[in-house]
Amino acid sequence: xxxxxxxxxxxxxxxxxxxxxxxxxxxxxxxxxxxxxxxxxxxxxxxxxxxxxxxxxxxxxxxxxxxxxxxxxxxxxxxxxxxxxxxxxxxxxxxxxxxxxxxxxxxxxxxxxxxxxxxxxxxxxxxxxxxxxxxxxxxxxxxxxxxxxxxxxxxxxxxxxxxxxxxx
Amino acid sequence: xxxxxxxxxxxxxxxxxxxxxxxxxxxxxxxxxxxxxxxxxxxxxxxxxxxxxxxxxxxxxxxxxxxxxxxxxxxxxxxxxxxxxxxxxxxxxxxxxxxxxxxxxxxxxxxxxxxxxxxxxxxxxxxxxxxxxxxxxxxxxxxxxxxxxxxxxxxxxxxxxxxxxxxxxxxxxxxxxxxxxxxxxxxxxxxxxxxxxxxxxxxxxxxxxxxxxxxxxxxxxxxxxxxxxxxxxxxxxxxxxxxxxxxxxxxxxxxxxxxxxxxxxxxxxxxxxxxxxxxxxxxxxxxxxxxxxxxxxxxxxxxxxxxxxxxxxxxxxxxxxxxxxxxxxxxxxxxxxxxxxxx
Numbered sequence: 001x002x003x004x005x006x007x008x009x010x011x012x013x014x015x016x017x018x019x020x021x022x023x024x025x026x027x028x029x030x031x032x033x034x035x036x037x038x039x040x041x042x043x044x045x046x047x048x049x050x051x052x053x054x055x056x057x058x059x060x061x062x063x064x065x066x067x068x069x070x071x072x073x074x075x076x077x078x079x080x081x082x083x084x085x086x087x088x089x090x091x092x093x094x095x096x097x098x099x100x101x102x103x104x105x106x107x108x109x110x111x112x113x114x115x116x117x118x119x120x121x122x123x124x125x126x127x128x129x130x131x132x133x134x135x136x137x138x139x140x141x142x143x144x145x146x147x148x149x150x151x152x153x154x155x156x157x158x159x160x161x162x163x164x165x166x167x168x
Numbered sequence: 169x170x171x172x173x174x175x176x177x178x179x180x181x182x183x184x185x186x187x188x189x190x191x192x193x194x195x196x197x198x199x200x201x202x203x204x205x206x207x208x209x210x211x212x213x214x215x216x217x218x219x220x221x222x223x224x225x226x227x228x229x230x231x232x233x234x235x236x237x238x239x240x241x242x243x244x245x246x247x248x249x250x251x252x253x254x255x256x257x258x259x260x261x262x263x264x265x266x267x268x269x270x271x272x273x274x275x276x277x278x279x280x281x282x283x284x285x286x287x288x289x290x291x292x293x294x295x296x297x298x299x300x301x302x303x304x305x306x307x308x309x310x311x312x313x314x315x316x317x318x319x320x321x322x323x324x325x326x327x328x329x330x331x332x333x334x335x336x337x338x339x340x341x342x343x344x345x346x347x348x349x350x351x352x353x354x355x356x357x358x359x360x361x362x363x364x365x366x367x368x369x370x371x372x373x374x375x376x377x378x379x380x381x382x383x384x385x386x387x388x389x390x391x392x393x394x395x396x397x398x399x400x401x402x403x404x405x406x407x408x409x410x411x412x413x414x415x416x417x418x419x420x421x422x423x424x425x426x427x428x429x430x431x432x433x434x435x436x437x438x439x440x441x442x443x444x445x446x447x448x449x450x451x452x453x454x455x456x457x458x459x460x461x462x463x464x465x466x467x468x469x470x471x472x473x474x475x476x477x478x479x480x481x482x483x484x485x486x487x488x489x490x491x492x493x494x495x496x497x498x499x500x501x502x503x504x505x506x507x508x509x510x511x
Contacts, residue, residue: 049285056293057292072319
């Protein structure tokens with residue numbers, strides 16, 4: 001188990017580094033896919049099979065396919081990636097730093113979470129995830145689905161905007 | 169460590185692998201024979217009796233052909249494409265319950281490699297990774313027809329995965345379990361899910377056709393528009409892997425349909441025959457394979473009967489036809505079971 005954990009972690013970290021440093025967009029996406037699959041492996045080690053499979057279906061199977069799709073359609077190559085201006089870069093560093101702070105804060109909170117929700121090996125099984133989502137976290141769950149719905153409506157609006165006459 | 173179980177699982181894994189490859193191999197033969205029958209021809213009849221050695225001859229031909237990797241292609245991804253297609257096609261067979269339990273030397277062995285409690289979702293995960301085989305292969309070829317083919321394949325598979333998932337939700341409401349083993353056990357006798365979920369069955373079947381890129385949804389390899397689609401640039405056994413993966417997918421999706429909707433290895437009146445438990449299990453497996461073969465025949469039957477869809481028709485059918493129907497199916501099933509609990 002420990003060997004598997006370290007192997008998966010190594011794959012994850014190395015492929016994540018390649019995502020950041022690789023120049024060709026298609027390689028970035030492929031390394032991100034590898035990273036996600038290794039992450040699903042971590043979920044399985046935690047006995048959270050449902051999360052692992054949903055992670056693969058949603059992130060690896062749907063979202064990354066869309067990423068790959070866009071890159072293929074635009075036929076992005078390393079030659080045509082535009083250099084960002086200095087202001088954009090500084091802003092990117094600041095935003096990234098703030099996000100990192102948020103992540104750190106969230107990690108600190110996990111100690112309290114452990115006390116409130118002690119880890120059991122069955123926590124990630126589908127029945128338990130369902131019960132938790134639909135009892136304890138029902139409101140956030142429904143709210144996030146409303147958020148998704150609004151995003152969907154927004155996407156449809158964007159898609160229709162260009163052809164007001166053809167849509168008729 | 170339970171070594172007997174490990175040894176049994178390993179042997180069983182190899183048997184399933186061989187059977188999958190064998191069925192896929194003879195599906196190519198079957199396809200040509202069915203096509204010949206429908207078009208009033210004889211079909212392959214030169215290699216061996218009734219042309220039975222034709223798949224072997226085809227395989228040898230595939231291996232012997234010159235292997236060409238286009239100069240402008242991305243070599244690594246070009247090889248990775250068919251590998252992913254083949255691997256994910258083979259991985260799905262792991263969760264399918266091929267039969268009941270066998271008793272060997274006083275111990276019970278299940279005829280299923282892994283009984284995951286999320287069996288159906290695992291199948292979906294493998295199908296969704298399978299898209300990459302086609303996408304990466306098509307992109308790496310650096311050929312516009314291959315790119316069109318792979319983009320078509322990807323958009324088609326994403327669109328139909330939605331309807332497929334939604335049709336499964338209704339099934340899960342009926343069965344109350346995601347484990348394929350439990351779903352099959354609930355369908356003992358003639359309690360097949362097709363009688364409880366007829367609409368869901370039709371939706372799932374249609375989506376399975378689209379997911380395996382079979383006619384009438386074989387637009388990714390539409391010859392009249394795209395030469396060979398995503399495998400235009402492929403030759404030799406790499407092309408063979410793509411074609412072979414399609415037949416394996418057909419076999420596996422037939423097995424999944426038979427498991428989910430047609431009762432799996434359950435055979436009506438099997439327990440009235442008075443056979444020993446092992447014989448019952450083996451007979452059930454044989455019956456399961458009969459169902460699978462019938463589904464494969466259905467795949468071929470439809471391929472040689474229906475003309476190909478146009479691309480916009482395909483998307484309209486998926487998004488405006490199948491998805492609303494699937495949502496209606498979920499609502500109807502949910503309301504039915506809710507009322508069932510109330511009264």
